[in-house]
Amino acid sequence: MKPNVAAARDALSHLEIDDKEVSVRSKSRDFFWYSPVLKERLDHVVGDFVVAPKTEAEVIEVLKTCYAHDVPVTTRGAGTGNYGQAMPLEGGCILHLKNMAAVKEIHPGRVIVEPGCLLKDLDAACIEQSGQEIRMYSSTWATATIGGFIAGGSGGVGSCTWGSLRDLGNIIRLRVVTMEEEPRILEFTGEALARVSHAYGTNGIITEIEMPLAPAYDWVEMFVAYDDFTPAMELAEAVANEDGILIKLATVFEAPIAHAYFQRVKPHVEEGTHMVGLMVAPHSMDGFLTLLARMGGTLIYRSDDNDWERTPGPVFEYGWNHTTLRALKVEPSITYLQVRYGYPQHKELIGKMRAEFSPEVLQHLEVLREQGKVMFAGLSLVKFTTEERLDEIIRMHEEAGAMIFNPHRYTLEEGGRQTVDDRQLAFKREADPKGLLNPGKMIAWDDPNWAFDRMYAYPKMQAAE
Amino acid sequence: MKPNVAAARDALSHLEIDDKEVSVRSKSRDFFWYSPVLKERLDHVVGDFVVAPKTEAEVIEVLKTCYAHDVPVTTRGAGTGNYGQAMPLEGGCILHLKNMAAVKEIHPGRVIVEPGCLLKDLDAACIEQSGQEIRMYSSTWATATIGGFIAGGSGGVGSCTWGSLRDLGNIIRLRVVTMEEEPRILEFTGEALARVSHAYGTNGIITEIEMPLAPAYDWVEMFVAYDDFTPAMELAEAVANEDGILIKLATVFEAPIAHAYFQRVKPHVEEGTHMVGLMVAPHSMDGFLTLLARMGGTLIYRSDDNDWERTPGPVFEYGWNHTTLRALKVEPSITYLQVRYGYPQHKELIGKMRAEFSPEVLQHLEVLREQGKVMFAGLSLVKFTTEERLDEIIRMHEEAGAMIFNPHRYTLEEGGRQTVDDRQLAFKREADPKGLLNPGKMIAWDDPNWAFDRMYAYPKMQAAE
Ligand SMILES: Cc1cc2nc3c(=O)[nH]c(=O)nc-3n(C[C@H](O)[C@H](O)[C@H](O)COP(=O)(O)OP(=O)(O)OC[C@H]3O[C@@H](n4cnc5c(N)ncnc54)[C@H](O)[C@@H]3O)c2cc1C
Ligand SMILES: Cc1cc2nc3c(=O)[nH]c(=O)nc-3n(C[C@H](O)[C@H](O)[C@H](O)COP(=O)(O)OP(=O)(O)OC[C@H]3O[C@@H](n4cnc5c(N)ncnc54)[C@H](O)[C@@H]3O)c2cc1C
Numbered sequence: 001m002k003p004n005v006a007a008a009r010d011a012l013s014h015l016e017i018d019d020k021e022v023s024v025r026s027k028s029r030d031f032f033w034y035s036p037v038l039k040e041r042l043d044h045v046v047g048d049f050v051v052a053p054k055t056e057a058e059v060i061e062v063l064k065t066c067y068a069h070d071v072p073v074t075t076r077g078a079g080t081g082n083y084g085q086a087m088p089l090e091g092g093c094i095l096h097l098k099n100m101a102a103v104k105e106i107h108p109g110r111v112i113v114e115p116g117c118l119l120k121d122l123d124a125a126c127i128e129q130s131g132q133e134i135r136m137y138s139s140t141w142a143t144a145t146i147g148g149f150i151a152g153g154s155g156g157v158g159s160c161t162w163g164s165l166r167d168l169g170n171i172i173r174l175r176v177v178t179m180e181e182e183p184r185i186l187e188f189t190g191e192a193l194a195r196v197s198h199a200y201g202t203n204g205i206i207t208e209i210e211m212p213l214a215p216a217y218d219w220v221e222m223f224v225a226y227d228d229f230t231p232a233m234e235l236a237e238a239v240a241n242e243d244g245i246l247i248k249l250a251t252v253f254e255a256p257i258a259h260a261y262f263q264r265v266k267p268h269v270e271e272g273t274h275m276v277g278l279m280v281a282p283h284s285m286d287g288f289l290t291l292l293a294r295m296g297g298t299l300i301y302r303s304d305d306n307d308w309e310r311t312p313g314p315v316f317e318y319g320w321n322h323t324t325l326r327a328l329k330v331e332p333s334i335t336y337l338q339v340r341y342g343y344p345q346h347k348e349l350i351g352k353m354r355a356e357f358s359p360e361v362l363q364h365l366e367v368l369r370e371q372g373k374v375m376f377a378g379l380s381l382v383k384f385t386t387e388e389r390l391d392e393i394i395r396m397h398e399e400a401g402a403m404i405f406n407p408h409r410y411t412l413e414e415g416g417r418q419t420v421d422d423r424q425l426a427f428k429r430e431a432d433p434k435g436l437l438n439p440g441k442m443i444a445w446d447d448p449n450w451a452f453d454r455m456y457a458y459p460k461m462q463a464a465e
Numbered sequence: 466m467k468p469n470v471a472a473a474r475d476a477l478s479h480l481e482i483d484d485k486e487v488s489v490r491s492k493s494r495d496f497f498w499y500s501p502v503l504k505e506r507l508d509h510v511v512g513d514f515v516v517a518p519k520t521e522a523e524v525i526e527v528l529k530t531c532y533a534h535d536v537p538v539t540t541r542g543a544g545t546g547n548y549g550q551a552m553p554l555e556g557g558c559i560l561h562l563k564n565m566a567a568v569k570e571i572h573p574g575r576v577i578v579e580p581g582c583l584l585k586d587l588d589a590a591c592i593e594q595s596g597q598e599i600r601m602y603s604s605t606w607a608t609a610t611i612g613g614f615i616a617g618g619s620g621g622v623g624s625c626t627w628g629s630l631r632d633l634g635n636i637i638r639l640r641v642v643t644m645e646e647e648p649r650i651l652e653f654t655g656e657a658l659a660r661v662s663h664a665y666g667t668n669g670i671i672t673e674i675e676m677p678l679a680p681a682y683d684w685v686e687m688f689v690a691y692d693d694f695t696p697a698m699e700l701a702e703a704v705a706n707e708d709g710i711l712i713k714l715a716t717v718f719e720a721p722i723a724h725a726y727f728q729r730v731k732p733h734v735e736e737g738t739h740m741v742g743l744m745v746a747p748h749s750m751d752g753f754l755t756l757l758a759r760m761g762g763t764l765i766y767r768s769d770d771n772d773w774e775r776t777p778g779p780v781f782e783y784g785w786n787h788t789t790l791r792a793l794k795v796e797p798s799i800t801y802l803q804v805r806y807g808y809p810q811h812k813e814l815i816g817k818m819r820a821e822f823s824p825e826v827l828q829h830l831e832v833l834r835e836q837g838k839v840m841f842a843g844l845s846l847v848k849f850t851t852e853e854r855l856d857e858i859i860r861m862h863e864e865a866g867a868m869i870f871n872p873h874r875y876t877l878e879e880g881g882r883q884t885v886d887d888r889q890l891a892f893k894r895e896a897d898p899k900g901l902l903n904p905g906k907m908i909a910w911d912d913p914n915w916a917f918d919r920m921y922a923y924p925k926m927q928a929a930e
Contacts, residue, residue: 108596109682109711109748130596131573132680135709163708169752170709190755212709212748215597215680217574241837243628244600244635244677246574283574283677287634290655372706374837 003092005048008069015058016099018050027076027094032084034324035335036384037408037455044464047074047088052096056177056185056207059095063179063205066093066436073179074438075201077116077148080140082321084410085152085200089440089461095205097147104208106130110172112210115147122146126213133216135162135170139320146209150174151201154405157279157316160240160250160367160374162214166197175208178431186431195427200412202438202445203428219248219279221303221315224292225269229254229354232274233347233365233376235295239278240367240374245287248279250367251319254354257362257381261327264312268300275300277315320379323364327381337361337394339378340403346375349402353380356400361393378402411456413443418452420444468557470513473534477516480523481564484514492541492559497549499789501800501849502873502920509929512539512553517561521642521650521672524560528644528670531558531901538644539903540666542581542613545605547786549875550617550665554905554926560670562612569673571595575637577675580612587611591678598681600627600635604785611674615639616666619870622744622781625705625715625832625839627679631662640673643896651896660892665877667903667910668893684713684744686768686780689757690734694719694819697739698812698830698841700760704743705832705839710752714744715832716784719819722827722846726792729777733765740765742780785844788829792846802826802859804843805868811840814867818845821865826858843867876921878908883917885909 009017018024028046032038048071053059066073072092079086088094097116103125105112111126111134119134119141126132136158138149150171155164162170174188176196186204188195196204226232229252236250258265258275269275276297280288282304292299301308303315312318318326324336341349354363360383365376384390394404409415412424425444428437435445440458443450450456474482483489493511497503513536518524531538537557544551553559562581568590570577576591576599584599584606591597601623603614615636620629627635639653641661651669653660661669691697694717701715723730723740734740741762745753747769757764766773768780777783783791789801806814819828825848830841849855859869874880877889890909893902900910905923908915915921 107748108680109746161708167709168707168755169711169749172748172751189751190758212711215573242633243626243834243837244632246634246677281574283572283637284634286637286654290633293655369708372708372839 003071004069005071005092008066008071008093009049011065011069012051012062015062016052016054018052019048024048024050024094027079027096028088030079030081030084030086032082032087032410034082034321034328035408037387037390038084038410042084042087042410045084045087045089045462046091047094048091050094050096052099054099059100059177059205059207060183062093062095063177063183064181067179067181067434070434070436072436072439075151075205077145077151078118078140078143080138080144081148081152082407083152083415085441086148087410089410089458091462097145100207106132109213110210111213112208113146115145115206115209117146118142119144119146119149123216127216131216132213134158135212135214136165139316139322141316146211147206150197150209151199151206154198155368156320157249158214160247160369163369166194169212171197171209172212173210174206176204176431177207178204179437180431180433194421194423196424199424200438200441202412202432202442203424204431204437217281217283218304220282220285222278222280222299223265223301223312223315224276224278224297225300226274226276226297227272229274229363231296232276233350235292235297236276236365236367237347237374238295239280239288239291240369242287242291245284245291246281247284249277249316249319251277251323252363252365253277253323254358254363257323257327257364261323261330262312262318264308264310268308277318279315320366323379324381333384335382335384335390336407337378337380337382337397338405338407339380339397340405341365341376341378342403343370343373343375345401349400350376350378352400353397353402356396357393409455411441411443414452414456468536469534470536470557473531473536473558474514476530476534477527480527481517481519482514483517489513489515489559492544492561493553495544495546495549495551497547497552497875499547499786499793499800500873502852502855503549503875507549507552507875510549510552510554510927511556512559513556515559515561517564519564524565524642524670524672525648527558527560528642528648529646532644532646532899535899535901537901537904540616540670542610542616543583543605543608545603545609546613546617547872548617548880550906551613552875554875554923556927562610565672571597574678575675576678577673578611580671580674581610583607584609584611584614588681592681596681597678599623600677600679601630604781604787606781611676612671615662615674616664616671619663620833621785622714623679625712625834628834631659634677636662636674637677638675639671641669641896642672643669644902645896645898659886659888661889664889665903665906667877667897667907668889669896669902682746682748683769685747685750687743687745687764688730688766688777688780689741689743689762690765691739691741691762692737694739694828696761697741698815700757700762701741701830701832702812702839703760704745704753704756705834707752707756710749710756711746712744712749713746714742714781714784716742716788717828717830718742718788719823719828722788722792722829726788726795727777727783729773729775733773742783744780785831788844789846798849800847800849800855801872802843802845802847802862803870803872804845804862805870806830806841806843807868808835808838808840810866814865815841815843817865818862818867821861822858874920876906876908879917879921
């Protein structure tokens with residue numbers, strides 16, 4: 001079963017192929033380097049060639065051909081993932097979906113789209129056709145694909161209202177191609193969606209997506225400043241708990257994040273400023289300003305009315321993992337954690353973690369709805385020193401009751417709840433019998449007895465040169 | 466200060482006046498008779514004449530004229546209120562708003578409308594112009610006005626998602642005319658909205674309304690049947706807690722409500738059937754059916770696909786106070802309570818009340834969002850025997866921790882939280898110095914030291930003949 005890469009590449013040469021070394025290398029990488037841990041382990045990883053099918057039929061041809069020649073296939077949207085999700089650990093074929101980007105149908109409340117469509121292009125099409133937009137998007141809206149968001153993302157801007165991407169109702173239908181001798185085309189709805197959503201493309205290629213839509217508004221984007229952390233956190237929570245105030249984003253930045261890392265915000269805040277970033281529907285602004293007056297806090301920026309010499313750009317590009325990006329650019333030793341502060345202990349837990357770790361770990365919180373409750377997702381900024389210390393920080397969070405989705409691991413399980421997703425595994429058995437799809441990302445497939453007592457290291461990973 | 470009704474009527478005779486006895490009597494009544502307590506006390510109440518202004522200027526003229534002649538003015542939308550809200554306890558002028566029903570402007574997310582517009586006409590205009598609809602409406606959507614809803618209502622179909630009418634953001638702006646020597650026109654937003662919303666027209670006349678809109682969908686209306694009460698209640702709660710499933714209604718009917726009182730449903734249920742009524746967005750149906758399969762329950766009706774010989778009509782016309790209406794029609798001794806089952810004790814409290822009172826009191830629950838939490842409003846059906854027993858039932862609810870908004874009282878305070886709303890009272894002092902607007906409805910105005918130890922009886926109420 002040794003892969004015959006050359007044979008597969010040749011058999012596919014009538015398709016759009018890229019095998020120029022520099023560009024194959026760049027298309028083999030994602031944002032894994034946010035993690036110093038992954039940076040050390042994955043930096044050398046590179047595929048053999050890139051193929052960019054134009055149709056589902058061409059996807060099938062790629063999968064069938066690579067199956068015949070035992071060549072691994074790693075799917076790529078835009079490669080903005082953070083866990084090395086899109087990196088071909090064993091090399092092989094990179095299936096690039098940039099040519100499958102059509103918005104096929106738009107209806108009231110839903111859209112049908114190909115996976116390679118950029119989130120921003122999808123929104124533009126829906127807005128133009130009927131003033132609608134997707135319920136939520138990753139903060140990489142401008143560069144990421146909808147397919148990559150579903151296969152690799154978790155939620156984002158909009159999750160303060162609609163919950164996470166994998167909550168019931170946030171994906172309507174997925175069309176999936178399997179990697180078998182004769183690839184099959186399957187349509188998934190309901191429970192079956194969980195087989196392939198957030199499966200990193202390890203058990204099928206998503207070729208068509210049906211997503212719910214919400215009305216598009218001219219969201220008013222804002223920054224609110226506080227001298228203390230707790231009232232900042234409480235504003236974000238309170239606005240999300242006001243059922244009549246429609247929001248798309250509520251982010252909390254512990255001081256000195258705004259001052260230290262947000263260049264365009266810096267002139268307007270102090271080092272000690274804690275800040276809340278918000279997107280509020282224009283017709284909810286009266287309600288919001290009423291709440292703000294009740295709760296205190298200084299509105300330092302609103303997108304529809306301000307005198308900033310240099311405006312900050314979209315406020316959501318300060319939130320979610322863009323906070324980390326901005327911090328990294330200023331201070332390269334920064335990395336991050338993904339924390340779940342579940343209701344009703346969320347605020348207490350956050351207080352504990354701050355007391356324990358600030359400023360080594362700075363709180364960056366995103367309001368998230370979970371099972372109908374407003375809670376916080378933490379994308380804490382961590383001043384990295386050693387892997388041991390990072391692991392210790394993680395352990396102390398877990399011991400306190402704050403679940404960690406470890407972004408310093410490249411497997412589904414370690415980046416998730418450290419348990420096997422049986423639905424994904426069972427479907428991989430069916431859909432990828434040779435285990436060629438994005439190899440090394442599902443521990444349960446490689447090593448069912450893995451104990452999660454240390455970081456998993458994929459045995460068949462390419463050797464570093 | 467004796468009212469000079471004849472003088473006022475004459476001075477207004479160039480306006481649209483109705484003083485035919487039968488129709489003045491009918492326009493002096495609302496749905497107070499749902500309450501046997503109010504029926505006994507208010508049945509004789511009648512105004513002197515009805516005037517129906519066509520413009521705000523005419524409203525001002527009516528108020529100025531009645532002020533000059535000390536004539537009480539009771540505003541009327543459609544008279545579908547339940548607390549005798551629109552009944553002229555002292556007689557006088559009935560200000561009927563049917564001629565002020567224009568939809569003035571529709572924008573993304575908001576509408577500007579005159580108060581006399583029927584809820585259903587407002588929705589029709591918004592749907593036609595831009596596929597939008599109001600966030601919530603009383604189940605009297607087909608007959609009630611938007612002004613009456615704001616001045617007298619509390620929430621309804623849509624409150625499972627958007628909360629109550631008076632939550633921040635659910636009313637954007639109100640334009641109000643005062644009853645002074647020279648009536649003023651005021652514009653209220655933010656905190657000031659609370660002065661006149663749900664004030665029964667006791668301190669000003671609302672002449673223009675700006676409301677938020679939500680997208681209009683072809684809501685799928687459903688009935689789900691259960692053999693047990695608890696799983697029915699749990700489905701309603703669970704669907705509201707699924708952040709990705711968009712709903713507009715989730716109602717629970719304890720057995721035998723569906724069988725005993727819902728004629729068109731009866732053939733499809735047993736006496737022991739507990740039922741859930743739902744409105745779900747079409748693009749959320751996949752998520753909903755997935756949840757339903759997880760939780761159990763039999764889908765006996767869906768509006769978009771059924772083989773019922775006689776369809777039930779809009780499902781929301783089984784919910785909110787329409788449940789009471791349907792029960793009353795079959796069993797005239799039925800009346801009702803309005804109960805708040807607050808999170809997180811809601812289910813436990815409901816269980817207690819059922820154990821204590823069923824079937825004398827049958828649970829009819831509406832999912833409601835309150836401060837971001839899913840809880841239940843109860844519009845319990847009560848088999849009325851005596852006023853003493855009714856008071857006892859109320860007392861036992863309150864002792865258990867279930868707040869009661871007593872629908873057997875005609876004052877703002879007794880139908881509310883039994884406390885004076887200082888904002889409303891203060892504004893009444895300013896806007897209605899002679900106390901002529903809807904007299905007898907605000908205890909704080911008449912008798913600031915009232916102790917709420919028994920039912921308030923307005924001293925200047927018309928004598929029954
Ligand atoms: C600055 C920054 C901010 C971010 N913010 C967020 C955020 O707010 N929320 C969030 O969830 N993520 C966030 N991310 C992670 C990432 O950007 C998103 O998940 C993004 O949506 C991924 O899309 P992509 O097209 O880049 O996917 P890729 O990185 O190309 O792929 C992601 C995974 O999906 C697989 N895949 C891609 N397409 C398919 C397909 N059609 N079928 C099967 N598998 C497929 C890939 O193999 C890979 O495993 C952020 C990342 C960065 C760098
Ligand atoms: C079967 C049934 C079901 C119901 N369901 C609900 C429900 O789901 N939710 C709910 O909240 N209510 C409900 N109600 C009560 C009532 O129908 C609603 O509140 C309705 O919206 C009132 O509108 P209306 O036009 O009939 O108002 P009216 O009854 O005419 O007036 C209500 C009050 O508002 C005042 N008022 C009216 N217009 C103005 C104005 N422009 N300016 C100042 N004051 C004004 C009146 O003086 C009166 O005090 C129900 C009633 C019935 C009979």
